[in-house]
Amino acid sequence: MKIGYARVSSKEQNLDRQLEALSHVSKLFSDKISGKTTERPKLKAMLEYIREGDIVVVTELDRLGRSSKDLTTIMNEIQQKGATLEVLNLPSMNGIEDENLRRLINNLVIELYKYQSESERKRIRERQAQGIALAKQKGRFKGGTRKYQENDPRLQLAFKLFLEGA
Structure with a gap:
């Protein structure tokens, strides 16, 4: 069974391009959350769902994650379940008949992409x-809005409890 996974970094971004490329899969999981973390509900659901013989399909390797460590962890989990990973924008290794050589070259290409x-x-x-530093120099960057003002009673209580060692 082919299982698709799509991801964009924020709710404002659009998944349509990835969904179109993954239209041939049997089941699709998608997240709208940054790839800097593996704490993604649909990624976890997809990893729990896959079984031996399944093929996990992504449009690009960075849809699974942004750090080499996270990508390695995710790829290892896919492999431990007996599934394989297909990355649509990577070169196809189908013309290489020796399975060991094909796997070796595929792993090397994936390491480069990671x-x-x-x-x-x-x-x-x-x-x-760099953009923030430049905006600060020009007086256009104010930073995010503070969650608590200096005289907020909740903040004062937190300081009081901290100083009391509570």
């Missing part, structure tokens, strides 16, 4: 930090 995915996440964070 590195690229994690590097992209770092570049996003760097660009965001």
